[in-house]
Amino acid sequence: MDDEARRQFGLFVADRTPALIRVAYLLCGDQHAAEDLLQSALVKTAARWEALRQAGPEGYIRMIMYREQVSRWRRSARQRELAVEARRDAVVADQSRHVDLRLTMRDHLLQLPPAQRAVLVLRFFEDLTETQAAEVLGCSVGTVRSRTHRAVARLREVLAREGVPQ
Amino acid sequence: MYDLVRAGLAELAAEARPVDLFPQVVRRTQRVRRALAIGAVAGAAAVLLGVPVVVAATGAGDAGRSTPGGQPSLSFAAKTSPPARSPSP
Numbered sequence: 001m002d003d004e005a006r007r008q009f010g011l012f013v014a015d016r017t018p019a020l021i022r023v024a025y026l027l028c029g030d031q032h033a034a035e036d037l038l039q040s041a042l043v044k045t046a047a048r049w050e051a052l053r054q055a056g057p058e059g060y061i062r063m064i065m066y067r068e069q070v071s072r073w074r075r076s077a078r079q080r081e082l083a084v085e086a087r088r089d090a091v092v093a094d095q096s097r098h099v100d101l102r103l104t105m106r107d108h109l110l111q112l113p114p115a116q117r118a119v120l121v122l123r124f125f126e127d128l129t130e131t132q133a134a135e136v137l138g139c140s141v142g143t144v145r146s147r148t149h150r151a152v153a154r155l156r157e158v159l160a161r162e163g164v165p166q
Numbered sequence: 167m168y169d170l171v172r173a174g175l176a177e178l179a180a181e182a183r184p185v186d187l188f189p190q191v192v193r194r195t196q197r198v199r200r201a202l203a204i205g206a207v208a209g210a211a212a213v214l215l216g217v218p219v220v221v222a223a224t225g226a227g228d229a230g231r232s233t234p235g236g237q238p239s240l241s242f243a244a245k246t247s248p249p250a251r252s253p254s255p
Contacts, residue, residue, distance in 0.1 A: 025182035105174030125175040
């Protein structure tokens, strides 16, 4: 990367990081994991900067983040199960403090599997169509549709259990 | 329901803290390039060193297949009696 390309890349990173870190945070639910995910995507973008800077690198970065987060989660699926079980146990143990322990939509979103959360982020935070979301994730429109349906159904179910009006 | 989802996502996204990742990205990119360069040099060295070794081993193998003392195989054939021609059953 020559000096001019590096300068342009630096400007791009400074300009777009605030928006991209929010997406990464939505995918990871954790600041450090979000920074790691975004950093990884930016390193891959830097390697292809000459080709990407004209075509629009932001779409490429988002695609890397979404796909990498879903694949990272699949690799550590067992660790996720333990974390969810621990959280569930904590809630069950102290049900007397119903108001404090009442999970908000924020918490429910974090408890969704990343593949389902990813489609909700693409569809309802980034306002992409089903086709655009499918392109980012590298899956079919049918898969996007079914994951969205399952995610929303799951959220509806937990909210109904808590008596939250929808 | 979808409005609730949007609101929840917006609430979650607002928790993200701004960060300057450019220095770390530059450092990691340089590390990746160094690792690739080292890998390329190591691969080239393996090929440059490996090819002569393989060629030498193949050449030595061919030479080793000859009779002891370097005599042509004809001398071995001369020491044995020629096979008798027997009529086929």
